[in-house]
């Protein structure tokens with residue numbers, strides 16, 4: 001079932017009609033980005049740009065590997081029309097069947113090797129993604145691998161990286177990311193460089209795991225194996241003490257420098273705005289670039305949803321949030337992260353509602369590594385994946401005074417939240433709000449308004465009669 005590499009996945013996407021090969025020459029300088037954005041905004045296919053201006057034939061860019069639910073389903077080996085709930089369930093179930101990786105000696109990702117003075121990031125077709133970006137981004141849909149020098153724990157994360165010079169990259173891991181926390185707690189105190197590998201072009205499930213907010217100590221490569229139903233082959237980097245997926249298209253090896261920073265950004269960010277500024281990024285000194293022959297650089301042209309970021313985060317954040325709420329004893333039933341809400345709006349359905357539960361939910365969402373600005377809590381009698389039902393509940397059940405609870409904080413807000421002022425974003429000052437769209441716990445059953453729907457207003461005898469006669473009304477086959 002598992003795709004052995006990105007190329008197998010591309011072949012399958014092409015067969016299912018979910019990928020278009022663009023053979024006409026395109027410019028890495030915004031043309032690739034503009035085409036990709038327009039296609040995302042029409043929920044169109046993945047795009048394989050096969051001829052990039054200034055680059056040898058065969059050097060390609062793949063935009064949007066999992067920017068639709070169909071492509072996520074296909075990556076998981078599910079039928080392409082699987083529902084979002086089915087995709088969530090398959091991801092959650094498979095992920096936990098962890099499979100250990102296998103170490104190999106020779107790897108496709110090391111077919112071509114640049115080290116020392118040969119290292120030149122501009123030999124890869126890093127695009128200028130959006131007009132207004134601070135530079136060319138070589139890392140968007142990547143896997144960034146670092147190691148805790150004390151415990152040996154390996155972190156996989158997805159963080160963007162911009163080209164700075166031919167052997168320097170700059171990135172912007174948020175302060176709450178594992179990369180930033182590892183650098184701050186383990187390497188900076190010793191003034192030691194942190195080995196890093198920035199990997200592009202793996203089969204899609206490995207990248208999805210990199211977006212998943214696992215806790216420190218969790219072995220993400222084993223989760224990727226579980227999701228694939230097959231181990232991930234790993235190979236030793238050429239110049240750093242790190243293991244990378246052998247089937248990757250491109251690996252950028254280097255060190256995060258402890259004593260230097262460099263300008264990074266701005267960038268068209270995942271919430272759908274250029275909500276950040278040029279700021280101080282971490283600086284990576286490249287020590288090697290290895291790649292397959294005819295490398296394919298994976299790209300996600302972030303912006304307004306849907307794109308890989310809003311779709312992948314919908315899946316990985318929802319499962320992490322559900323588990324987190326369960327750990328805190330919240331009677332959570334399901335969590336839905338609508339891609340249109342770019343992880344800034346979450347829907348939580350609960351077994352029993354009321355203001356106490358809404359408060360518990362808010363406490364979880366204001367915890368340091370979660371930090372979501374808007375949460376709607378709904379009762380279990382509605383489908384949280386159906387935004388028609390969610391908006392109906394929000395409009396009718398959330399009391400405009402008593403049903404809204406706000407929590408303010410400073411020093412830990414998400415700096416990319418567009419509705420926070422520039423000053424608030426700089427000071428990481430923000431707020432979260434919970435909209436309680438559940439019935440109050442102290443209302444007697446009789447005082448709860450009866451929902452006026454086919455399911456809830458009619459007696460069973462009437463419903464049964466209508467269903468039994470459905471075809472005879474001339475209303476089609478199945479009732």
Ligand SMILES: Cc1cc2nc3c(=O)[nH]c(=O)nc-3n(C[C@H](O)[C@H](O)[C@H](O)COP(=O)(O)O)c2cc1C
Nearest residue numbers: 156157158159160172173174177178211212213309
């Ligand atoms: C396309 C994409 C780009 C991302 N870029 C960044 C980034 O530059 N910095 C960051 O802190 N998080 C970024 N994220 C979010 C992280 O990948 C996510 O929070 C993940 O859990 C980080 O791994 P960690 O929990 O090991 O820190 C990005 C996510 C996606 C899908």
